[in-house]
Amino acid sequence: DVKVTQSSRYLVKRTGEKVFLECVQDMDHENMFWYRQDPGLGLRLIYFSYDVKMKEKGDIPEGYSVSREKKERFSLILESASTNQTSMYLCASSPQGGGNQPQHFGDGTRLSIL
Amino acid sequence: GDSVTQMEGPVTLSEEAFLTINCTYTATGYPSLFWYVQYPGEGLQLLLKATKADDKGSNKGFEATYRKETTSFHLEKGSVQVSDSAVYFCALRGSSGGANSKLTFGKGITLSVRP
Numbered sequence: 494d495v496k497v498t499q500s501s502r503y504l505v506k507r508t509g510e511k512v513f514l515e516c517v518q519d520m521d522h523e524n525m526f527w528y529r530q531d532p533g534l535g536l537r538l539i540y541f542s543y544d545v546k547m548k549e550k551g552d553i554p555e556g557y558s559v560s561r562e563k564k565e566r567f568s569l570i571l572e573s574a575s576t577n578q579t580s581m582y583l584c585a586s587s588p589q590g591g592g593n594q595p596q597h598f599g600d601g602t603r604l605s606i607l
Numbered sequence: 608g609d610s611v612t613q614m615e616g617p618v619t620l621s622e623e624a625f626l627t628i629n630c631t632y633t634a635t636g637y638p639s640l641f642w643y644v645q646y647p648g649e650g651l652q653l654l655l656k657a658t659k660a661d662d663k664g665s666n667k668g669f670e671a672t673y674r675k676e677t678t679s680f681h682l683e684k685g686s687v688q689v690s691d692s693a694v695y696f697c698a699l700r701g702s703s704g705g706a707n708s709k710l711t712f713g714k715g716i717t718l719s720v721r722p
Contacts, residue, residue, distance in 0.1 A: 497650075498613035526709065535696065535714035536651075551709065582665075583650055594700075595641060596710055 496520070499584050499599040507607055512571040514602050516584030523589035525567035526596065527551075527559065530581040542567055543589070574606045608709040609634045616716035628656055628673075628682040630697035635676050638699040640664075640673055640680040641710070645694040654682075666694070689720045693711055 526541040528551075538551030540559040542553065548559050550552035558569040563602060568584075571578055577590040581603050614629040632640065639658045643651040655664030657673035657680065662672050671682045680697060697713040 533714065536710075536712040538709055541709055562674075585651075595653045595656060598643075598652070600650040 497584055497586055497597050497599040497600050501602050503603050505605045506574050512573045512574050514569040514582055516567045516572055517565050518586040522586035524587045526585040528570045528583045575604050579606045609699060611695050611699055611713040613716050615715035619719045619722055621721050622689055623686045626687045628685040628695055630680045632678050632699050634699055638701055641698045642671055642682050643696040687720045689722055692718055692720045
């Protein structure tokens with residue numbers, strides 16, 4: 494089975510801190526994604542990557558950046574955390590190819606910015 | 608752009624009741640359609656999928672049929688259980704790879720099943 498592992502289930506940080514959320518997948522998938530999940534808004538795509546060192550902005554990239562130095566690892570960075578970035582963050586991966594390939598999700602990181 | 612619309616929630620049902628969760632979509636070409644489920648405290652899991660018109664996806668007693676004529680992918684289950692209580696997301700994915708591999712999600716709907 495595909496395993497997508499997010500480094501923390503719960504994280505508490507302070508306003509202005511630089512925050513790193515890590516995600517690792519073990520199935521050699523080309524594509525990796527970061528979403529945030531908020532009540533009433535569903536999942537919104539922050540950034541995605543379809544190859545090492547490649548990245549593309551999703552729907553809400555402001556205030557975030559990403560890093561993909563190795564194929565299996567995709568990091569989300571909050572450059573200067575703010576309270577409106579308190580949310581559940583979900584990482585996902587999928588293989589390259591046609592649209593019938595599902596995404597596989599990690600268990601999420603619940604981030605609180607105080 | 609692509610979009611997915613789910614019925615408003617939450618939904619509360621008694622055990623063994625029939626479930627329908629509506630999902631309609633807007634997309635170009637021939638997208639693949641998915642239902643994901645999120646149990647409390649967990650990430651999303653793929654529940655079922657359909658990749659072309661008239662395909663029926665099924666899993667764990669849930670079914671959904673890809674209806675291109677009505678651009679719909681409604682989720683159904685004949686008899687729900689308490690263990691089905693979760694958040695359900697409808698999603699679509701464009702028909703090519705690369706930058707189009709991203710999913711577009713609906714807002715999700717919370718299902719609660721009473722014993």
